[in-house]
Amino acid sequence: xxxxxxxxxxxxxxxxxxxxxxxxxxxxxxxxxxxxxxxxxxxxxxxxxxxxxxxxxxxxxxxxxxxxxxxxxxxxxxxxxxxxxxxxxxxxxxxxxxxxxxxxxxxxxxxxxxxxxxxxxxxxxxxxxxxxxxxxxxxxxxxxxxxxxxxxxxxxxxxxxxxxxxxxxxxxxxxxxxxxxxxxxxxxxxxxxxxxxxxxxxxxxxxxxxxxxxxxxxxxxxxxxxxxxxxxxxxxxxxxxxxxxxxxxxxxxxxxxxxxxxxxxxxxxxxxxxxxxxxxxxxxxxxxxxxxxxxxxxxxxxxxxxxxxxxxxxxxxxxxxxxxxxxxxxxxxxxxxxxxxxxxxxxxxxxxxxxxxxxxxxxxxxxxxxxxxxxxxxxxxxxxxxxxxxxxxxxxxxxxxxxxxxxxxxxxxxxxxxxxxxxxxxxxxxxxxxxxxxxxxxxxxxxxxxxxxxxxxxxxxxxxxxxxxxxxxxxxxxxxx
Ligand SMILES: Cc1ncc(COP(=O)(O)O)c(C=O)c1O
Numbered sequence: 001x002x003x004x005x006x007x008x009x010x011x012x013x014x015x016x017x018x019x020x021x022x023x024x025x026x027x028x029x030x031x032x033x034x035x036x037x038x039x040x041x042x043x044x045x046x047x048x049x050x051x052x053x054x055x056x057x058x059x060x061x062x063x064x065x066x067x068x069x070x071x072x073x074x075x076x077x078x079x080x081x082x083x084x085x086x087x088x089x090x091x092x093x094x095x096x097x098x099x100x101x102x103x104x105x106x107x108x109x110x111x112x113x114x115x116x117x118x119x120x121x122x123x124x125x126x127x128x129x130x131x132x133x134x135x136x137x138x139x140x141x142x143x144x145x146x147x148x149x150x151x152x153x154x155x156x157x158x159x160x161x162x163x164x165x166x167x168x169x170x171x172x173x174x175x176x177x178x179x180x181x182x183x184x185x186x187x188x189x190x191x192x193x194x195x196x197x198x199x200x201x202x203x204x205x206x207x208x209x210x211x212x213x214x215x216x217x218x219x220x221x222x223x224x225x226x227x228x229x230x231x232x233x234x235x236x237x238x239x240x241x242x243x244x245x246x247x248x249x250x251x252x253x254x255x256x257x258x259x260x261x262x263x264x265x266x267x268x269x270x271x272x273x274x275x276x277x278x279x280x281x282x283x284x285x286x287x288x289x290x291x292x293x294x295x296x297x298x299x300x301x302x303x304x305x306x307x308x309x310x311x312x313x314x315x316x317x318x319x320x321x322x323x324x325x326x327x328x329x330x331x332x333x334x335x336x337x338x339x340x341x342x343x344x345x346x347x348x349x350x351x352x353x354x355x356x357x358x359x360x361x362x363x364x365x366x367x368x369x370x371x372x373x374x375x376x377x378x379x380x381x382x383x384x385x386x387x388x389x390x391x392x393x394x395x396x397x398x399x400x401x402x403x404x405x406x407x408x409x410x411x412x413x414x415x416x417x418x419x420x421x422x423x424x425x426x427x428x429x430x431x432x433x434x435x436x437x438x439x440x441x442x443x444x445x446x447x448x449x450x451x452x453x454x455x456x457x458x459x460x461x462x463x464x465x466x467x468x469x470x471x472x473x474x475x476x477x478x479x480x481x
Pocket of ligand 1: 060149150151152153177179229233261263296297298299306310311
């Protein structure tokens with residue numbers, strides 16, 4: 001008897017089509033090429049290239065090689081002590097408040113090498129609840145808080161609970177952070193786009209929200225949730241309190257789950273526009289049936305600890321069923337990374353005035369945030385002076401999203417290479433300068449417009465903008481109609 005073993009070699013014809021369909025431009029074709037150039041330089045063959053380093057402006061990753069933001073000393077001291085408890089009495093190397101914090105955390109956690117509770121260490125969730133209470137003026141229940149592997153882990157958790165494939169949909173801003181479109185593609189659900197108004201500083205217009213929801217309804221989409229990113233990525237816009245109120249009422253009226261991505265809540269550069277949380281507004285308005293999930297992260301702000309994979313989500317006004325299924329789901333991946341959880345504790349409990357680390361911590365924090373603010377301003381000012389480029393000032397977050405108007409000849413050249421004009425422009429920028437940015441198409445852009453996204457994380461921003469300006473002028477001259 002002959003036995004035939006059927007072998008399935010997974011390729012694009014058999015891999016889950018939802019994965020094939022998902023796009024994530026911040027780590028897409030251009031960053032992949034940038035990585036290759038980076039390796040070429042490290043391997044000693046960089047002299048074949050017209051640049052000698054890669055400048056990674058494709059993602060908000062402040063401590064990345066090439067940007068090299070220094071970690072906050074207090075954070076790393078506590079992290080080091082939780083990894084090496086035997087150093088905890090070393091008063092020569094470590095300040096008292098770092099040693100006290102690490103002792104306290106170790107007392108609650110045990111070893112950072114052990115799995116924790118799937119929702120995260122109970123003590124840290126209690127600290128998060130206290131932080132939310134003092135931020136918003138309303139109580140928070142640690143049982144509604146899940147520590148997650150970055151905000152991304154929390155969004156994944158919620159999308160798993162929320163979406164059942166077709167014809168479910170989620171409203172997302174255009175432009176958006178591609179975590180949302182990619183997660184929807186993976187769920188096999190629909191994106192319901194609402195456009196932000198670039199001509200009005202990326203304003204969110206409530207009438208457009210209504211229209212996009214009713215359009216979705218008429219094409220059979222079951223819209224389940226509304227994503228708001230505040231401060232915005234890639235726009236840098238901060239929502240006004242009035243706008244937040246309108247949005248919360250809109251979500252409440254239409255019984256949409258409100259997904260408040262608030263990871264940039266400490267990145268505020270316009271003092272006239274303070275960060276206001278959706279939780280506070282929902283409580284002020286007594287919207288007791290509005291289901292709100294709000295996200296925060298250790299990756300952004302001034303800590304930039306992206307690699308720790310720390311974050312949290314607070315579920316507000318959700319059922320016990322949802323919370324218990326969320327717990328089960330979290331348990332399937334056991335627990336969020338322990339150092340990410342330690343980092344969440346540091347995010348929400350910085351050194352206080354009078355603590356030994358306070359002065360140094362404040363100095364480091366202020367320097368980082370002042371740099372982000374001044375670089376954001378320099379970028380917008382300089383982009384606005386370039387031929388065919390306009391750029392809204394960033395009020396917050398970490399990005400600039402300039403609009404570029406490219407000559408027809410450049411658009412034709414892009415077409416010949418099978419690329420969109422913005423991807424062509426960004427690839428040319430990389431090939432000529434080593435600067436890696438992301439084409440606007442990766443975030444979504446209004447039809448007929450082209451953009452790219454860059455970050456405010458580059459030290460020596462003037463030099464870097466000079467390089468972009470020189471490239472831009474040469475590009476425009478080469479393709480002028
Ligand atoms: C708006 C927004 N949400 C979520 C994330 C995910 O961040 P993390 O998973 O590192 O917390 C990012 C990362 O850039 C972001 O910009």
